[in-house]
Amino acid sequence: MQQVAGLDLIQSFLIVAEELNFRRSAERMNLDQSALTRRIQKLEDSLGFKLLERTTREVTLTKAGQSFYQDNANLLSRYEQSVEGARRISDGKTGILRVAYMAFAATELMPLAVARFRQVHPHIDVALQYMRTQGQKLALANDEIDICYMIGPFDHSEYHTITLATDPLYVVTPKNHPFLRKLAIDPHDLANEDLILGDMREWGEYRWRLNDMFSSEGIPLRVALEASNTLALIGLVSAGLGITIYPESLIGFLGRNVEVRPIRHDAFNSRTILVWKRTNRDVQVRSFVEVAKHLPVRM
Amino acid sequence: MQQVAGLDLIQSFLIVAEELNFRRSAERMNLDQSALTRRIQKLEDSLGFKLLERTTREVTLTKAGQSFYQDNANLLSRYEQSVEGARRISDGKTGILRVAYMAFAATELMPLAVARFRQVHPHIDVALQYMRTQGQKLALANDEIDICYMIGPFDHSEYHTITLATDPLYVVTPKNHPFLRKLAIDPHDLANEDLILGDMREWGEYRWRLNDMFSSEGIPLRVALEASNTLALIGLVSAGLGITIYPESLIGFLGRNVEVRPIRHDAFNSRTILVWKRTNRDVQVRSFVEVAKHLPVRM
DNA sequence: CATATTGATGCATGATGTGCATCAAACGAT
DNA sequence: ATCGTTTGATGCACATCATGCATCAATATG
Known part of the structure; x- marks a missing residue:
């Protein structure tokens, strides 16, 4: 016995x-x-x-x-x-992988990785949560989330980070906007434009980074209107009340009432990174990182 | 550590x-x-x-x-x-000693033993329960009670027993009863008397033993009335409706409206015994048994 | 009284756990 | 880049412990 x-x-x-x-x-x-x-x-x-x-x-x-x-x-x-x-x-049989993502990873990076991960690990539940970058940092620190898609860069001794994508930024304009005569937009062309941006609560980190990009070029950021969600934002743009700026990863998802043109400047881009705690060596986290790193996604 | x-x-x-x-x-x-x-x-x-x-x-x-x-x-x-x-x-610090007693031990044997035991073991709680002899046997068997005062004899391989007292029986009569002319009563004198006894539910074992004593002498037990508690019983006797029979241990507790005379016959007595399970070697049970055995009580 | 069964103990032996010395790895200070 | 410190891991010799076997005294039964 x-x-x-x-x-x-x-x-x-x-x-x-x-x-x-x-x-x-x-x-x-x-x-x-x-x-x-x-x-x-x-x-x-x-x-x-x-x-x-x-x-x-x-x-x-x-x-x-x-x-x-x-x-x-x-x-x-x-x-x-x-x-x-x-x-x-320990066997990963009933574990749950908690993934947080912000908007820019929502259309392509995160869904492709999750789909592939589930194929390979059908017994692991993936719990997805939309969360702004700042909230993601808190959730990671408190062990409420295992792995995050956030806006980078992010350097901290307690976290591993991997850059998944560096997307150029695009202006989004109403139809018949003068910008549409050009194939690309110089950042200085934006100096006299009314901008419609997400508010700080909604866009947080992205707003800070836009501020940095414009300040570095000596261009004032003229925020004419703020909106609290993407639909309202695009509605205001299509109505001719101003233009907005989005990374390439979202361009295919904005509807037919607006037009886009790339911003031609190396510094005007948005980096999407994957972040997890150094101390979290859970096999599921490692597996997900491998899947996310090796997706057949254009960089 | x-x-x-x-x-x-x-x-x-x-x-x-x-x-x-x-x-x-x-x-x-x-x-x-x-x-x-x-x-x-x-x-x-x-x-x-x-x-x-x-x-x-x-x-x-x-x-x-x-x-x-x-x-x-x-x-x-x-x-x-x-x-x-x-x-x-194990230390006997919060242990409880569960003691059951029937009426005949209630006046002297049990109270003296409990008082003495508590002097010697102030930290042990004694939980007292009035219980008829038959109920005591069930409670012992089910480990609900540790030690019992019951009517004996009681021979069983699973139990220890000690005889504590063998009390002669007394008739209890109303004042001005013809028996009072005698100093002692012969059992055959009871043949024509109306007896008032506790009912089977209340007297159980004692009723069985009275039946045995009278049968052994060929004397019919004429039960005129039954009562369900001692006060009612003594009330009926003092009202002249009949007589009853009690062991010596209760004689001092019957009040001033009745008289008593001993029954002169060796077999007409009531034995009070202490009973506990052989498998119950709890130190508290052993201590109580020693105290109960060595009380300065007349035998 | 003889027999069978029980829990406890002495003994020799094999198995296991420990402390000491030492190692390579990792981090911080310079 | 180098050095010093601290860490968890490992080899080794030895101390400690657990076990099975043989045997005992006590107890119950026939």
Whole structure:
């Protein structure tokens, strides 16, 4: 009969308590009767009180032994359940991979990676959560999320990062906008344009980075309107109230009422990175990273 | 730091999981760092999966290790509570001694023994329960009661018994009853008397034994009335509706409206015995038995 | 009284756990 | 880039422990 490592003294007692006979109990355990006697003696010595009263012909539980038995009869089974639960997690069988993404990864990078990952690991649930970059950083720090698609760069000693894409930025204009006469837009052409951008709550990190790009070129960022969601934003642009700026990854998803032109400048781009904690060496995280890195996606 | 016998591998892991440093953990456990490393390795080998990820500079919990830690931190704490609870019982510190008594022991034998026992063992609670003899036998068999005062004799291989008292029986009459002209009553004098006795539910064993005593002498037991409690019984006797029979131990407690005379016959007596299970070797039971045996009570 | 069965103990032996010395790896300071 | 410090892991010798066997005294039964 297989014994649980480390719980053999308690397990021995539980069996003797049920049998009330050392020789029968020893038989059950494939052990010599004298070895069993010594195990019980060792347990009683370490506890400092008797669990069993015994003559050469009779074994009974003391009151303390009855209480100890009742309290611990389930100990073994609960320990085995804890082992099984941990094993399932270790095998990645019931684990959940928690992935957060922001808008720019939502159209292509994240869906392709998740689809491929599920093909390879059908038993792992992927829990997806839209989250702005700043919120992603908090969630990573608090171990609420395993892996994140965020706007980069992001350098921190506690995190691994991989750059997945560097997308050039495009202006999005209403139809019949003067920009449409050009094939590409110089950033200085934007100096006199009314811009419609997502508000800080919605765009956060991206707004900061746009500010940096315009400041670096000495171009004022004239924000005429702010919108709290993409549909409202595109609606305002198509109505002729201004233009907006989006990375290439979103261009195919903006509808038929607007036109786009690339911004011709190396610094005007948006980098999408994958981020996870250095301490999180979960096999599922490693697997997902490999899948995301090697997608057949144009760079 | 004291380790729990048999749980040293689990306990070792729990400490390492908290410290995330083998040398600090080994210090806490008064163990060499290398011995601790081997314990963790042994536990992981027996489980078949990793609990910790470690480099030479960093220790983290795997997901499986986190789950195992949470499950077993609770397990260990509950085990320790079970040890404490059993120890308190073993020390007799919070143990309860459950004593059942029937009416004939209620006036003298039981109260004197309990008073004396409490003097000697102030920390042991004595839980007293009035119970008819038949109910006492059931409660003993079901381990609901530790020790009983019952009507004897009672011979059974599973029980110890001690005779505490053998009381002669007395007739109890209304004032001005013809029996009062005599100093003692012959059982045959009862042949034509109306008897008032407790009903079977209330007197049970005692009624059986009275039946036996009268049958043995060829005297019919004429039960004129039955009452369900002692006050009603004595009330009916003092009203002149009949007489009753009680053992000597109750005579001093019957009030001033009745008279008593002893029944002169060796077989007309009531034996009060102490009974407990042979398998119940609890130190409290043994102590109580010694006290009850050696009371300065007349026999 | 003889026999069978029980829990406990002494002993020799094999298995296991430990401390010490030492290693390579990793991090921080210079 | 180098050096010093600290870490978890490993080899080794030795101490400690657990076990099976033989045997014992106690107890119950016929």
